[in-house]
Amino acid sequence: MANNSVSGNTWARGVKDGVAIALGYLSVSFSFGILAVSCGLNWWQAVLVSVCNLTSAGQVAGVGIMGASGSLMEMIISQLVINIRYSLMSVSLSQKTDSSMTLFNRALLGFGITDEIFGVSMAADHDIGKHYLSGLIFLPFWGWTLGTLLGAVLGSILPERLTTSLSIGIYGMFIAIVLPVTRKSKRILIVVMMSVILSLILRYVSIFSFISGNFATVISAVIAAFIGAFILPDDTKSATEATQLSSNKEI
């Protein structure tokens, strides 16, 4: 067990380690802000969504459901599936926390576990204390909020032709996250191709037209990931290894 006298496990060190994450979040959340406004949210609603959720893919799906007046069940299921990976990260990170972390601290700091916060915490050469983790979450949270504010405000005042193009930016980022990983893992490439095919089938084959677009997203992803993990023959390289090789990670 490390304690707080270890220089690496301090608030200041956490803040420092969070700078790069915060800068990355600025641009992703800017795109999210633009998209949220184009889905029909006000600028302050977009900011509130970011403040309360701190996650990219889940928020993109969430504002889509809000804009389409989807059901609350749709909202819950889409958030569950898209964000279920956080449960696994929380379980892993929980084993690396030190004794300074009370149940109350956990309940509070659990909010800030994103892909990048998790990645940096797991890479640290010391146990994770409450000061370090809160420092690490600090700047990325504000970067995420500020980026959303900028995107949403600009999205509200810029001409429509510009904002419709800008709202495509977040999909570009999604591609930038997925594609490099498919080059490193054939298994993930297959999963991604299946996800594309299933998504198109569920959206455009008329017998599936009773399924909403948001459910189609979730169903396609779950089936594709399930086939990749349980049906395809075993791969030598695990998915975790491949994703660790990836330079781009998503929030």
Add this chain to the structure above:
Amino acid sequence: MGNKFWIYLLVMALTTYLIRSVPFCLFRQKIRNKKLQNFFDYIPYAVLTSMTVPAIFTSEAGIVSGIAAFAVACILAYKNKSLLIVAVFSVLVSLVAGFLPL
């Protein structure tokens, strides 16, 4: 959206929060089943993919802009360019494509 925004926001934030915090507060065991671990590793990529296709083609920017942005994003992502670079160029290309007389 009106008052329903607050209900959406509450449901969304609570779901996302509980997914993160409940395991962080309660569980101390690692998942040892490799296939289950793989399944959870694949989910983000599968989700981001099904969120992008076909949405990128059906956005209000139009299908021509969508195809252009998709192509440029794929090329740049294949060359391991950063998120920001990929986003900026796909936006620029979709903007230019929007002015094409197609």
